[in-house]
Amino acid sequence: MTPSSRYRLLQIALVVFGTVMLLLYPLAVVWPSGWAWHPGAPHQSDYFMMIVGLYATLGVFLWNAARRPEAHLSLIWFTVCSSVVHAAIMAVQSFGDGHDTGHLLGDVPALLLVAVVLSALVLSSGAGRRSDHPA
Structure with missing residues (x-):
């Protein structure tokens, strides 16, 4: 290739x-144990709605980065690094008191x-080294 x-x-x-x-909210409606950390509907958690807002914003910026990835490397590397950190924290927390290991089949592998x-x-x-498109 x-x-x-x-x-x-x-x-x-x-x-x-x-x-x-951008589809995080609908994913949580369809498969709550794989995407949401609280009982009930996704909109019942202020925390989850904050996460939905953050990921929706990141999703729009990734769409923009798709036009010229070489001009948006810091955003792409932020996405990579923050996804690893988020997945690691969630994997550990999924084994904690009152949490569901369903996340080990949903959002943890998705982030990785x-x-x-x-x-x-x-x-x-x-x-990262394309010279035909100046950053």
């Missing part, structure tokens, strides 16, 4: 992951998938 096809895959991944982030795919595509596509 050529660097240009990997670059295109990076653009597609940014759009797909951005879309999933985002981190692995985006980092692999950034590194293999040459997006």
